[in-house]
Amino acid sequence: MSEREVLELLRENARYSAADIARMTDLEEAEVEATIEELEAAGVVRGYQAVVDWDKLEDERVRAEVELNVTLDRETGYDDIAERLARFPQVKALRLISGDYDFDMEVEGDSIREVSQFISEKVAPVPEITQTVTHYVMTSYKENGIELGDGEGDDRLSFSP
């Protein structure tokens, strides 16, 4: 159960220190450290990243959600195609999904041109891929469970009974 609690807190804020997490739970600091190490070693925790609101930066950052349709044969399965695509650094997320298309792929680049070129030159030519539909992200409102943009400040009274 402590694993679950530690994971929830890390997902809430990966910058919580082991001491912070120990303070919030009934665990000892050493126990928290050990749990995190185990979770990392077991590959449950795969990494720690910042949630960025790119709209707040002057630098352009272009992101696209790409729908991919594929055809399979005896030699090639979903995992093979996924493995090939996931290697590209431009691909930030890749998921096999149910519904009208097969893969949902998130791509990032510095310009629309760069992203378009990547899709047309690297992705579309993969023989098993039969169709790509690219949706450019215009505004992001929420990432990794965190709402982006200018949230209203806390306008509660500084003191209340």
Added chain:
Amino acid sequence: MTFELSDRVRTVPPSGIRRFFEIAEERDEVISLGVGEPDFATPWAARDAAITSLEQGKTSYTANRGKRELREAIADYVADRFELGYDPDEEILVTAGASEAVDLAFRAFVDPGDTVAIAQPSYISYEPGVIFAGGEVLPVPTREEDDFRLTVEGLEAAGAADADMLVLCYPNNPTGAIMPAEDLEPVAEFAREHDLTVLSDEIYAELTYDGEHTSIASFEGMRERTIVFNGFSKAHAMTGLRLGYALGPADAIGAMNKIHQYTMLSAPTTAQHAALEALDSCANEVQEMVDQYDRRRQFVLSRFREIGLDVFEAKGAFYCFPEVPEGFTAEEFAEEVLREQGVAVVPGDVFGDGGEGHLRISYATGLEDLRKALNRIEAFVEEHV
């Protein structure tokens, strides 16, 4: 011309936290641990029900006692959660916040000269409420050695045996103390023995982190002499919607309703729709908020211990109650930490006897801000103590 104020209004001093509010207003970047309200938004389903009711034009008065459906839902909820049985037709009154319910009770049951014993420290509005109703306040201090629980010895020492009424607030604002059943039983017996009416403010009942909340009205012979207050402000994060309720015997609730129907008429209709939905479908959100408060509670308690300030092990509500270090009064500490470090806390003495030498720290604030605020308090303590 100048208005001639009534004696009752003149007697009541301005709120003890007003001055701090003014200092806080002068400063930028204040992190406030002085707020007694959730930092969560009302669960979406409840907000949506309020919106839908407005879209459907449901903007007229409801029955004075509140929408019947809501009273039924309240009856089911309190039966389920606190083993309290009340008839939705005659024993439940929906009010504009639990505060209105408390005020109605004072006005309905207190005659000029009546004595109202109040377990202190506690919520700052009881005492003015008694005075506005013409009664006299008898403070019954609780002590940290007793975990800020009310004891029969404390009641006797304060002279509460001769009082007409006893006011309780558990889980407690500001200490975070709770009254487990075994400690409540002798208090119930005292109330029966000395024929005291009991007003039990249980607005923080859901925010009990250690064990289950017990209502004093659930003890034998107590239901007929107790009014229980509860509402949606705290656990359901609905402070601004102003919705509470009172539970009690039919004649008592009828008397409170008599005042309510001439003053408020009925509680806000939109809020009643939100509250109905909150009871119907928001238990998971309430639990999530309670879990978050619990984590923050543990974090704050642990940090105060690290800082080296003695802190009472709060087990309910969303407050903790550390002691100020030697050399400071609570008021001095609160004022200086606000001026120097921009952290707003409330001195414990504004909550009455028993609160001196303590600070009320609200953890109804995000963890990031709690962490910063406690670092600043630590810096202040390191520099001055």
